Amino acid sequence: MIGGLAIGFVTPWLLAALVILPVLWLILRAIPPAPVKRLFPGVVLLLGLTDDDTVTDRTPWWLLVLRMLAVAAVIIGLAGPLLNPQEREDGQGPLLVLLDASWASASDWDARRAMVEALLEEAARDGRVVAVQRLSAPEELRFAQADVWTSRMAGVLPMAWEADAATHETFVAGLGEQAFDTIWLSDGLERGGREAVLSALQARGDVRVVQTGRGALALAPPTYEDGKVLLTAKRTQAALEREITVQAIGLDPAGTERVLAALPITFEAGSAQAETALSLPSELRARVTRFEIAGVRSAGAVSLSDDSLRRREVALIAGREDREGLQLLSPLHYLRQALVETADVLEGALTDVLPANPDVIVLADVAVLSEGETAAMLEWLDQGGLLLRFAGPRLAASEVSRTEEDPLLPVRLRAGGRSVGGAMSWGEPKSLAPFDVDSPFYGLSVPDEVTVTAQVVAQPDPTLADRVIAELSDGTPLVTRKAVGQGQVVLVHVTANAQWSALPLSGLFVQMLDRLAVLSATGADAEERMAGTTWQPVKVLDGFGRLEDGQTLAGVTGEAMLEAPLSMDLRPGLYRDGDRLLALNVLRAEDDLQPVRWPADVPVEGLRGAVTTDLSGYFLAAALILLAVDVLASLAVSGRLWGARVAAVVLAGLALPQEILAQEVFADHAQEVVLGHIVTGNRGVDDTALAGLRGLGMVLNFRTSVEPAAPVSVDLESDELAFFPLLYWPITPDQPTPSREAYAKLNTYLRSGGMILFDTRDGDVAGFGTSSPNGRKLQSLATGLDIPPLDPVPSDHVLTRTFYLLQDFPGRYLSRDVWVEAAPPDAEQIEGMPFRNLNDGVTPVVIGGNDWAAAWARDAMGNTMYPVGRGRSGERQREIAYRFGVNLVMHVLTGNYKSDQVHVPALLDRLGQ
């Protein structure tokens, strides 16, 4: 150690090299940075000029200090500095490193492992043999060389459970007679059997205990009360006030796991327990899969949620209740009473209830469902619904499922049912037979007072035996069940009220509903509910609180789930039995965390302060950084930093992505009117389109105040469309259909005032009603576009008079089929006016097939590229085509300005009227 700093050196004699630093100072001081030699004829003029700064030739002192520091850092780094060097401890003989390795030690497992590794290293230096043991999963005690254990440390992980008394006994039994010293890394929790272990270890040698001062923190299972989720956190260190955050984690609607809610829990000073209530909408609550203490990596900090947080939705539907019945005779009364505590009850007509997709539908004495209701019900059943039906007078009297099994009943029914033990019949009322092993009710005890006086009777069928899940003492089926799709239909052969049997009056009724997963899980009378069940692990927690697949593990009995301590065979996690899901958490509701009390003769030390850090890497890195700074500083002193800066800037410039260039190119388009055409992929068509727009641009330039820049080919997938007032889209049968993003872009473009001129280029072959390959392609392309209703251009459309007065819109072909957005239906022609008042909206599309681009096309010299028509009439047609183009561009740029009635007199004048 050196001074107050806990720094030691591996090779301290290397520090002697620091003596050379002053020598180095003198040497470095004398050498100025070398000047650049330049040949320069103008030196004649320089002669006699002196420098303004009279800096000495010597290296600046700060540069020297920098270099000294670098050299010193190298020397110190090579000397191998250690922070907190370990005091050598005297120890001989075997060493046992004992880890509690429970969930409570998972949160600072890295520190524990580092500690164990340090101990192993030390043992290796001392030549001691070592054994590493986990109390939570004891193995045969084997002492081996320390490096053997070092290589195995990666596999030594904390368990999600803690050692119980039995495990402690096993461990003590396996200790043997050998003498050894022990270092016990405790998790700080008191548990039965620890004293026995301690005394056994003390009998064999010295025992040292290492434990953290932070204490354990755990989350109890959430409970549901009054519409709120109650969360309870417990801790061992009760002294100070502490606030932790609990997160509710579950799947969001997209199926990804995320934090659905987070809320703080505050431990009062001196209290080992803290509670908070979390109010969540039931939809959200149903999605919560677990609660976690944020920032604590331990199985104890995770509390899995199961069905107990889910409120099942149960729809109760009775037959017609038109009579003025007494409430206790209502077929739904007992059901309502049984369910209202634990489930959300829906009541209403079947057609109203089904869209809410309840978990369970209860039909009490409902005989006939309409055909539509049956179909809807079957569909709901296919998706996993549970249909629970109760018999009753109406079902008994109906013809349902008499000769043929009804799809919504598990069995065929005999006419009339039967009644036993009544005033007018023989025999005693029948009681229930004990439940069969295969029955979901297995394990429930049958009280004697449950008797049945009347029931509907199932007809014997080959399938009947499989479908009975409860029967009377004489073997008559009482509850039958069949699977429909993923769901099931259950028929209770008695009424849901006390009319036919005493079943609804008994506690068994509720338990049976629970077993059928009608009820939401609750903690009440857990033992009876769990009796006779077997639970299959679905997901289990590891020591760090991560969920692992548990499907390969063996099932657990219901009793063990309730009482047995957690162990290798009963891991915390999610268990399933049929439709029921149960969470087994590290901390049970009634458990408390007890801090361990060590006897006074056992030395207890903390985990911290024992870690040795090798500092040489830091020193060498610092030396490198200093040298890098020295390079820059030397360049700066000799005035050559500028070149380095330029190089850096150039490199950075080269690294810039090319896309920015493309963006800039298109940003240029924003400054001028640019016509664009959509790239079809057909070279010839694209070239013609570009040449056509060029020709149109020339004409616009000559005749109008619109002076468009050179036209541009637009790739729908990659280019921004917003800069183009008009897009020309020639159609080829084989052009690719734009992607969804491109369609979105196009629709935005159309909605924000852009115009697309579609040209099928087949005006000579296609007319009204006929379709060409190009026309069909246009239809398929346009399906994704937001195109309003279309009309052929009406003779008073503004397109006919935006610049020139036109009635035809020829291109290379002379077809009149040009379509634009339809006029609003209420556009009326006013008497005496030549035009209707169509004041709103530029048509977003113009669709035609006249191959305008070919008529407009001009090469770079301004010569037309394609013939139009014959002779002078052809040239006239080309002229009209140009005029159409001019009108179109004017229409796009000026909107419906020419539609304004202000211009009517002038237009009338020109029209010679």
Place this chain on the structure above:
Amino acid sequence: MSSVAHLRARAEAEAARLPPLLAQAEHLAGTVLLGEHGRRRAGMGDDFWQYRPVQPGDSLRMIDWRRSAKSDAQFVRQREWQVAQSVMLWVDAAPSMQFASGKDGVRKGERARLLALAVAILLIRSGERVGLTGTLLPPRRGEGQILRLTEMFLQEDGGDYGTPETKAMLPHARALFVSDFMGDFEAFSQALTKAADRGVRGVCYQVLDPAEEDFPYRGRAVFESMGGTLSHETKKADDLRQRYVEKLAERRERLRDLCRVTGWRYGTHHTGDSAQAALLWLHRALENRG
């Protein structure tokens, strides 16, 4: 034995260098002739003198096609030759002219030679007598003189900075001095005054490298002259820039003054600029007989 072979090899190497410079100069001169042609201005010797048969060395443009079409042979139409001027050239061949900034820069000396030779071609084509100052190559006419001039231009001087040779100056001749004028100003001043005393008028053409104009150096540097005789060290070259530029301007002003006093013309050219513009200026300046 070996000296003969050696001489031969050197001669061939020299000869190989000759055509590029000559061709470059011819090419440059050609652009000026073309440009002047369209102006239809009366030059020296407007009057017809004679037709003479074409000789080797005459360019095609000199052939009078109208006359030639009347017979089988080609003829050159010669105009009346009026009093020819003698023009004396001095091109600085000192090492300082070897300077070029940057890797691809043109050396000052190269540009100076090129311009001088191109001017010589133009002058000889228009019938003047052209030679070098000093006694090595007195002014003569004819195509052969161009070759001799080329040969002379390819020789280089020793020392660091050049001074004009003013021996054997023909009275009332014209002269062209091409240099960077970085050398001893007094020596130059004497030479120019001496020439002016003899009635020689002419042009001082200063060829500079862009780096000499801008002084784009930074940081710590030792500047050396091309011959290595002078050197200057500085800590911060960028600080010197302003003062350097001022001194350059001052020297230029002195040159200009000297030229004005002696009736000479003064021009500046940077090797970064086009040679053609420089040639045009030179041609005009030399024609402008005062």
